[in-house]
Amino acid sequence: MKIRTLALAACAAAAMTAIALPAAAQGSGKIKVGLMLPYTGTFAALGTAIENGFRLYITEQGGKLGGREIEFVKVDDESNPAKATDNVNKLVKRDNVDVLVGTVHSGVAMAMAKVAKDTGTLLIVPNAGADAVTGAMCAPNIFRSSFTNWQPGYAMGEVMAKKGHKNAVTITWKYAAGDESVGGFKEAFQKAGGKVVKELSLPFPNVEFQALLTEIAALKPDAVYTFFAGGGAVKFVKDYAAAGLKKSIPLYGAGFLTDGTLEAQGADAEGLLTTLHYGDSLGTPRDNAFRLAYAKTYKLQPDVYAVQGYDAAQMLAAGLSAAKGDVTKKAEFTDGIRKARIDSPRGAFMLSKSHNPVQDIYLRQVGAKENKVIGVASKALADPARGCRM
Numbered sequence: 001m002k003i004r005t006l007a008l009a010a011c012a013a014a015a016m017t018a019i020a021l022p023a024a025a026q027g028s029g030k031i032k033v034g035l036m037l038p039y040t041g042t043f044a045a046l047g048t049a050i051e052n053g054f055r056l057y058i059t060e061q062g063g064k065l066g067g068r069e070i071e072f073v074k075v076d077d078e079s080n081p082a083k084a085t086d087n088v089n090k091l092v093k094r095d096n097v098d099v100l101v102g103t104v105h106s107g108v109a110m111a112m113a114k115v116a117k118d119t120g121t122l123l124i125v126p127n128a129g130a131d132a133v134t135g136a137m138c139a140p141n142i143f144r145s146s147f148t149n150w151q152p153g154y155a156m157g158e159v160m161a162k163k164g165h166k167n168a169v170t171i172t173w174k175y176a177a178g179d180e181s182v183g184g185f186k187e188a189f190q191k192a193g194g195k196v197v198k199e200l201s202l203p204f205p206n207v208e209f210q211a212l213l214t215e216i217a218a219l220k221p222d223a224v225y226t227f228f229a230g231g232g233a234v235k236f237v238k239d240y241a242a243a244g245l246k247k248s249i250p251l252y253g254a255g256f257l258t259d260g261t262l263e264a265q266g267a268d269a270e271g272l273l274t275t276l277h278y279g280d281s282l283g284t285p286r287d288n289a290f291r292l293a294y295a296k297t298y299k300l301q302p303d304v305y306a307v308q309g310y311d312a313a314q315m316l317a318a319g320l321s322a323a324k325g326d327v328t329k330k331a332e333f334t335d336g337i338r339k340a341r342i343d344s345p346r347g348a349f350m351l352s353k354s355h356n357p358v359q360d361i362y363l364r365q366v367g368a369k370e371n372k373v374i375g376v377a378s379k380a381l382a383d384p385a386r387g388c389r390m
Contacts, residue, residue, distance in 0.1 A: 034088075036100060037102050122334075173232065
């Protein structure tokens, strides 16, 4: 009887050990992060800044988040929606990443969100503002550290109306980010009595603006609202000035027009007003410390993309901390991010029910190659998250 009891006890102990080992393995190995970002093409500099910010926060935490080392698997998404599904499936199914982080292009982000939703893979979006990601496609495992396209557009609609502009022309690339940014602008501008007399667009990433600039000159609106980013933003600002429009028709834009592009735009960007959730002259202790650390590490000045990457890592850390380093505890992980107060260089923020930042949108003016914050365009602006059923 004693022998049988001892045998049963030994079996039970062995079983407990067998059960415990996988959990221990889960808590002691590396967290595999799939970085799906643009490293070539129009948005290459943006992808690099996001990765730099992400890595900087990890370095500040001693190389670990939630007690776990981070392993990176990188994919260049080329800002190409046609390749997006294959690229994200490679990360999820071939590389078995624990967390997806990406991307810049809204069309690519939509494909990432669909795969994340279908597979239950954790996704943190560090830039792409596609409204649907935290709108109709919202899910417990999908988070954003940046903005929706609607947010800076809506804020600028309010600003332009307050400045007394009665009619405006909009111009952007014909893709999700451009359409939604213009949509946010129109919603606020028209609500305040303004009128959009013409919506101009061209295919992404086309930068042949001359015909559209000629049309703007003929329409003679009170002002122009635009959404461009990266290399396209550089060329648009320079072409707008070269066409003589800057002197006669004020140009306004979502902040991506002048973020990370001022050096190349030079004097042609001077004086431009934009709206965004970050600026170069916030002057807070938190932002000053971040900017100094970034400059020391990368010998570059940070921009909004670096901040969004940095905050994506903060969100991952919050989730891992709540789950005690075990990324398989998805309920604890997602709850940790949902309840976290992110101590961002842009100003502290929390997430909405749809997992998008509720944040101040600043009014910035270009001066001496800086996006200087001159006020708050919209305080604690929350995206309406239309279609979210979470």
